[in-house]
Amino acid sequence: MKLTFLGTGTGIPQARAQSGLIIEVEAGGKKKPLLFDCGCGILQRIYESGYDHRDIDTIFLTHLHLDHVSDVLGLIKANWLVGLTQTHIYGPVGTAQWFDKLMALYPYLKDRLQVNITELTGGTVLKVADCTINTAHGCHSVTTIGYRVEQAGRIAVYTGDTEPCDSFTELARGAHVLVYECSFPLGFEVDNHTTPDMLASHISQHPLHVDRLYLTHLYPHMQGHEQEAIDHIRTVFPGEVHIAEDLMQVDV
Numbered sequence: 001m002k003l004t005f006l007g008t009g010t011g012i013p014q015a016r017a018q019s020g021l022i023i024e025v026e027a028g029g030k031k032k033p034l035l036f037d038c039g040c041g042i043l044q045r046i047y048e049s050g051y052d053h054r055d056i057d058t059i060f061l062t063h064l065h066l067d068h069v070s071d072v073l074g075l076i077k078a079n080w081l082v083g084l085t086q087t088h089i090y091g092p093v094g095t096a097q098w099f100d101k102l103m104a105l106y107p108y109l110k111d112r113l114q115v116n117i118t119e120l121t122g123g124t125v126l127k128v129a130d131c132t133i134n135t136a137h138g139c140h141s142v143t144t145i146g147y148r149v150e151q152a153g154r155i156a157v158y159t160g161d162t163e164p165c166d167s168f169t170e171l172a173r174g175a176h177v178l179v180y181e182c183s184f185p186l187g188f189e190v191d192n193h194t195t196p197d198m199l200a201s202h203i204s205q206h207p208l209h210v211d212r213l214y215l216t217h218l219y220p221h222m223q224g225h226e227q228e229a230i231d232h233i234r235t236v237f238p239g240e241v242h243i244a245e246d247l248m249q250v251d252v
Helices: 042-049 072-081 095-104 166-171 196-205 226-234
Strands: 002-007 020-027 030-038 058-060 086-092 114-120 125-128 131-137 145-151 154-158 175-181 210-216 240-243 249-251
Touching: 002 042, 002 175, 002 210, 020 042, 020 145, 020 154, 030 042, 030 072, 042 072, 072 086, 086 095, 095 114, 131 166, 145 166, 196 226, 210 226, 226 240
Parallel strands: 030 058, 058 086, 086 114, 154 175, 175 210, 210 240
Antiparallel strands: 002 020, 002 249, 020 030, 125 131, 131 145, 145 154
């Protein structure tokens, strides 16, 4: 299993693209990229990463905010332009209604695509591409889903946007890699997102049993504060802590 960080930023323009992550698994003896979130800039990042957009037909959405979904239709259309029409989208309740409204704006595409949508709640267990995927609800301003991907004894977890919460601590238990949002620096007052001090406070009460932690979804406010975020979290977390970067690749 391999992770490729396509976008590690947010809705404010910066060097980082918006949210997007590939988890590469083995399916039928071949490598298969599963795409988690697809914000603005992710279609270009897919190209830059060396992946082929034609190989991506399975998308998992954590929630429906623009910085996590705005390139979904662009990816689907790119595949349609080369004769590929089938896509499966997994996402929270409301995903089907969102996509239907999107298609209503582009009637020339509506009858030319074969898009299957599966809406998920926390506690769902899926079998997709020869791996097991578990879900849990996070704590955000809208319904959000985190994903735990297991294959051949290796485990990767991706949270999407959230405050620190028990459900994601449990979802990540025993994971080799946890990708967790850390939007703002120490001392920043915010809800619906995570800061290093919020995460450290939660970990001190609810230990995080994972090997490696990668911080993503970084606002421009985090520039210059990356190392202090790492150092603060390390005071309560014994595993590795890293700042994710666009196009970084990680073996699980």
